[in-house]
Amino acid sequence: MTKLASLRSALCGATALAAFTLPTVAQEISILSGYPEMTPFYERVAESMKGDYPNLTVNVEPITLREHERRVALGLSSGLEGASVIELSTSTAGRYVQAGLMPAAPADISEFVSDPANFGQFFVDAASYDDTVYGVPLFRGQGALFYNTRMFAEAGLEGAPKTMDEYTDYAEKLTQRDENGNPVVSGWSLRLSGGSQGIAEKWWLILFNHGGTLIDEVSPGKWRAGYANEAGVKALGQYLDNIYDKKTVTIEMPSDAEAFEREQTAMFIRESWVIGDIAAKAPDLEYATAPLPVGSIALPVNLYVAGDGSTEDMQAAWDFAKAANEPENLVWLLENVGWLPNRTGVDFSSVTDEIEAFSAFVDYPEDYTFFTVPSIAVIEDLQTRLAAKLTEAFANPAMQGDDAAIMAFLESAAEETNAILKREGLLAE
Amino acid sequence: MLRRRRFRFAILALLPTFAIFAWVRMGPIVQTMNLSVRDWDLIGTNRPFIGLANFVELFGDSLFLTALVNTAIIAFGVMLLTIPTAMVLAGLIHYRTRSRFAGFYETSVFIPHVVSLVPAAMAWKWIFDAKLGPLNALIVSLGGSPQSWLFDPNLALFSIIVLCSWQALGYAVLIYLVGFRNLPTSVYEAARLDGASGIQAFRFLSIPLLKPITLYVSVVTLVSGFNVYAQAFVLASDSQGAPGRQVRVLVLDMLENAFRNYRVGYAAAEAMVLLLIVLILTGAQFALLREKGNSK
Structure with a gap:
C-alpha cells in the first residue's frame, strides 16, 4: 500500500467515524x-x-x-x-x-x-x-359583532341588530347613564382615537356596511376614493349621531376589547382573536357574536x-x-x-361546536360579502391621512345632522386620497 | 522645524478622532441630505434625483405642518417650564446643602431622569386618564370639573409638556447645582453686607451669573424637546384603540413616512427641516445670551 493510499483510507475512515459519532x-x-x-x-x-x-x-x-x-x-x-x-x-x-x-x-x-x-x-x-x-x-382577520347578552337582555333586546340603523337604535337602548345623563357604559364602542390607521380601517368596515368603500378599483390597477357619496355620509353621520345626538359613546370612554371584557361597553365590532382574549381575561363574560349586516373585512x-x-x-x-x-x-x-x-x-367542529362565538365567523348568510385591503404601496399612507381627518370630524359636533357639511368634509378628504393615488400613478381617470 | 513636527504630530493624533466623528456624526447627516432630494421607497434600488420636490410637498402637507407646530409647542413649552423650575429648585437645594436631607432632595429630583421612559409614560397615562385618573379625582374633590387630558388637542399637548418637563427637570437641576456650587461666595457676602435679601441675591446675582449654565441647559432641553417621540407615542397615540388623541410630532411623522409609507426621501426631507430648525434656534440662543452677557 502506498503512502497516498494509506492516507486516503485514513481520511475516509475518519469521515465515516465523524458522521456516526458527531452530532448532526x-x-x-x-x-x-x-x-x-x-x-x-x-x-x-x-x-x-x-x-x-x-x-x-x-x-x-x-x-x-x-x-x-x-x-x-x-x-x-x-x-x-x-x-x-x-x-x-x-x-x-x-x-x-x-x-x-x-x-x-x-x-x-x-x-x-x-x-x-x-x-x-x-x-x-x-x-x-x-x-x-x-x-x-x-x-x-375577519370582523363580526361582539355583544354582551346580559346587557341586551336587561335592555329588552333579543338577538343582534340586523341593519345599520338598528345598530344606532340598539346602542341608544344599551347605553347606561349616570344621574346627569352622561354615558358610563357605552352602547356601541366605536374606534374614535388611538393609533391612526386603525381609525380609518374601522370606519371602512362601517362604510362597507352602508354600501361604500374606501378606494374603488375602477379599472385593473387604477383606483379612486369611494367614500364621498351617500354611503360615506351615512357612515360618518352614524358616528356623529352616536357621539353627539344619541350620546351612546364618548371619545373619553374606555373602548375596544378591554372595555368589552370589563363590561364598559355593550357591543363592538372586532376580529375573532377577541374570543381567545375573552377566554383568557374574562371567562365569565356573557356574550355572543353576530355577522354584520352586509359583510366584513377579510385580511x-x-x-x-x-x-x-x-x-x-x-x-x-x-x-x-x-x-x-x-x-x-x-x-x-x-x-x-x-x-x-x-x-x-x-374539521374545526370540535371548537366551533363548543365555542358558539365562532359561529358568526364561519356560519354567515349566503349573500354575505367580504372585502380586503388592496395590496398597493400607498394604502397605509391613504388610511393614515384619512384617519387624521376623521379624528377631526369626530371631534366636530357642528357637523352632526348636517349632511351637506359631512359631504363637503368627505369630498375634501377624497381629494387628498385621489391626490396620493395620482402621485403614485394609481389614480383612475 | 520642531514646531512643524509637533504640529504634524498633533494633526496625526487628532486624525483618528476626526475620522470617527466624520464617519459617525457627519456621514449620516450628509447621507440624509442626499436622500432628501431623492425619491426612494426603501426597498427599491432606484433612487431618482427629484430636486426640492420633497421640500415643496412638505410645506403643503397638513400632517407635517401639524407635527411641526405640535413639536415646536412641546419643545418651547418644556424649555419654559423646565428652566425656571430647575433654577429655583437647584437654588433651594443649594441653600439647604448642609441639611442632612440634601442627598434625598437631589436624588428625588434626579430620579425621573433615570427612570425608564415607557413605564414612566404609562404611569402618567394613568394619572391623566379622564375616567380613572387620580388627577381628575383630585380636581373633582376640590370642586372642579374633570378634564379630558389626553383627548382635548390643547390638553393633550399640555400633558406631554408636563411629562417631558418632569423628565428633563432632574438633569437641569443637576447642572444648575454644579453652577451654583461654582459661584463666587464673595459676591454674595458683599451683597449681604449691602442688605440684599435672599430673593434679591438670587434675582440680581445668581440668575446673571448662571447665564452660561442657562444657555447650556436651554439648548439641551430645546433640542431634546424637538426630538420628542416616545412620550407622545406612549401617552397619546397607543395602538389598538387605546384611548388618547394622537399628538403628531415630527419624529413620529418621519417614522411613519419612512417605514409605513415607504417614503424615505420624504422623511429625510423632514429630518433636514428639523435639523435646520434646531441649528437656527441653537444659534439664536447662543447669540442672544452671549450678546446680553457681553453688554453687562
Whole structure:
C-alpha cells in the first residue's frame, strides 16, 4: 500500500467515524411575528417539528404589529441574517414580493398551497404574485359583532341588530347613564382615537356596511376614493349621531376589547382573536357574536420566508410554515388564540361546536360579502391621512345632522386620497 | 522645524478622532441630505434625483405642518417650564446643602431622569386618564370639573409638556447645582453686607451669573424637546384603540413616512427641516445670551 493510499483510507475512515459519532449540524430559524398572542402557537408548531428536525432551534420573536412592520421594512431592505419566517398581511407583503425581496416558495410548498383541497382561490391569490406562490396562508382577520347578552337582555333586546340603523337604535337602548345623563357604559364602542390607521380601517368596515368603500378599483390597477357619496355620509353621520345626538359613546370612554371584557361597553365590532382574549381575561363574560349586516373585512395573513440562511435552514423555515398548517395545529390555533385559520378541509367542529362565538365567523348568510385591503404601496399612507381627518370630524359636533357639511368634509378628504393615488400613478381617470 | 513636527504630530493624533466623528456624526447627516432630494421607497434600488420636490410637498402637507407646530409647542413649552423650575429648585437645594436631607432632595429630583421612559409614560397615562385618573379625582374633590387630558388637542399637548418637563427637570437641576456650587461666595457676602435679601441675591446675582449654565441647559432641553417621540407615542397615540388623541410630532411623522409609507426621501426631507430648525434656534440662543452677557 502506498503512502497516498494509506492516507486516503485514513481520511475516509475518519469521515465515516465523524458522521456516526458527531452530532448532526444544529439548525436555527427565527419567527418574526406582529401578533404577540401567536407566540404559544408558534412554540407549539416548533415542538411538533422535533421529530423531523431534532436539532432545530426556533426563535419566536413577536412584537407589536407596527413595530413588526418597521422591523420587516428595515430587515428586508438591509438584508436579514439567517432564515426567518415572516408573518405578514398580503397588503403589506405585496411590495416586498414585487421588489424581489421575498423568494418564491419551493416546489413542494407551492404545490401544497396551490392544492384546492388545502386553500380556496382567494387565499392562494393572496399568497401569490404573477401566478407564483410566495407565501403560505395561515389565518385571517375577519370582523363580526361582539355583544354582551346580559346587557341586551336587561335592555329588552333579543338577538343582534340586523341593519345599520338598528345598530344606532340598539346602542341608544344599551347605553347606561349616570344621574346627569352622561354615558358610563357605552352602547356601541366605536374606534374614535388611538393609533391612526386603525381609525380609518374601522370606519371602512362601517362604510362597507352602508354600501361604500374606501378606494374603488375602477379599472385593473387604477383606483379612486369611494367614500364621498351617500354611503360615506351615512357612515360618518352614524358616528356623529352616536357621539353627539344619541350620546351612546364618548371619545373619553374606555373602548375596544378591554372595555368589552370589563363590561364598559355593550357591543363592538372586532376580529375573532377577541374570543381567545375573552377566554383568557374574562371567562365569565356573557356574550355572543353576530355577522354584520352586509359583510366584513377579510385580511389574510401569510407566512413568508426570507434571509441569507443556508439551504437547509431555509427549507426548515418553509417546513415550519407548512407545519403551522397541520390540522391539529390549526385546531389548537382556533381554540386557544382565536384567529381564523385559512386552510379548508380541516374539521374545526370540535371548537366551533363548543365555542358558539365562532359561529358568526364561519356560519354567515349566503349573500354575505367580504372585502380586503388592496395590496398597493400607498394604502397605509391613504388610511393614515384619512384617519387624521376623521379624528377631526369626530371631534366636530357642528357637523352632526348636517349632511351637506359631512359631504363637503368627505369630498375634501377624497381629494387628498385621489391626490396620493395620482402621485403614485394609481389614480383612475 | 520642531514646531512643524509637533504640529504634524498633533494633526496625526487628532486624525483618528476626526475620522470617527466624520464617519459617525457627519456621514449620516450628509447621507440624509442626499436622500432628501431623492425619491426612494426603501426597498427599491432606484433612487431618482427629484430636486426640492420633497421640500415643496412638505410645506403643503397638513400632517407635517401639524407635527411641526405640535413639536415646536412641546419643545418651547418644556424649555419654559423646565428652566425656571430647575433654577429655583437647584437654588433651594443649594441653600439647604448642609441639611442632612440634601442627598434625598437631589436624588428625588434626579430620579425621573433615570427612570425608564415607557413605564414612566404609562404611569402618567394613568394619572391623566379622564375616567380613572387620580388627577381628575383630585380636581373633582376640590370642586372642579374633570378634564379630558389626553383627548382635548390643547390638553393633550399640555400633558406631554408636563411629562417631558418632569423628565428633563432632574438633569437641569443637576447642572444648575454644579453652577451654583461654582459661584463666587464673595459676591454674595458683599451683597449681604449691602442688605440684599435672599430673593434679591438670587434675582440680581445668581440668575446673571448662571447665564452660561442657562444657555447650556436651554439648548439641551430645546433640542431634546424637538426630538420628542416616545412620550407622545406612549401617552397619546397607543395602538389598538387605546384611548388618547394622537399628538403628531415630527419624529413620529418621519417614522411613519419612512417605514409605513415607504417614503424615505420624504422623511429625510423632514429630518433636514428639523435639523435646520434646531441649528437656527441653537444659534439664536447662543447669540442672544452671549450678546446680553457681553453688554453687562
